[in-house]
Amino acid sequence: MKVRVIVMYKSGVLDPQGRAILASLHQLGHKDITDVRAGKVVELTVPKMTKEKLERKVKELCEKLLVNGVIEDFRYEVAE
């Protein structure tokens, strides 16, 4: 199964990339967009497992490597 981990800066952390994208979108005329946050997606292929086991596994991977808890939050979804 494929799991998609979405890593985003925490709300208090400055996201210069998101700000730069927002400025470009405004330049394109999309003034109605008020905020942009840019993050990253890590797609994992893992063996089939129960929801609980997957939850534990993803949490462990994120805490150990994929996410820096000082600045980032994560969520995940089962892609297929």
Added chain:
Amino acid sequence: MKFGIVVFPGSNCEHDCYHVVKHVLRQEACFLWHKDRTLSGSDCVILPGGFAHGDYLRCGAMAKFSPIMESVVRFSREGGRILGICNGFQILIEAGLLPGALVRNRNLQYICRDLWLRTESQDSPFTRQLRTSQVLRMPVGHGEGCYFADPKTLKRLEAEGRIAFRYCDEKGGLTAEANPNGSVQSIAGVLNEKGNVLGLMPHPDRSAERILGNEDGRKLFESLIAAGPSR
């Protein structure tokens, strides 16, 4: 005094450090490959600048799993002195030896130029040959050097005198222009709780020799030598 300089795949300032230690300051120096498990009797460990493991995922995130880092972490617990420069600072943070985080520069640009630094604490083995408020000039070269820490951590760092350097103007003033990467409170370098680990984004290794037109960085190495072996 023997300096061990850790080399990760993608490090690129290890020879600068080696040259300063060995040829400018006439101390013993050795390279430590990231797959080594011992520090070969080093009295001080340097994590040099570069792009360890390609800076993949986050700068320093992969390097913390290199076998040598187990020995480096143990060395720090025993009071051993560790200097992390630029990418080395990022690695020390990811390894949990220093607090906070280093994120993309505020202007999204790679900043490669000389900046001014104000010495905030002379009370460490890395800064004992400096005076508090002394202004130094050092080059930086980084894309992810914007220091971040939550307010609680910042308060603690300040109270414990663990902010070693701040970006400043020529006269020591803290301005937004003098802090181009956007670091919180202009922080350029921090110490760990015991004061035996220092990480900083600017390069003392690139400013330690007269022929390079700048010897300000040399004072950090001289402080370490004056402090002597830590164990």
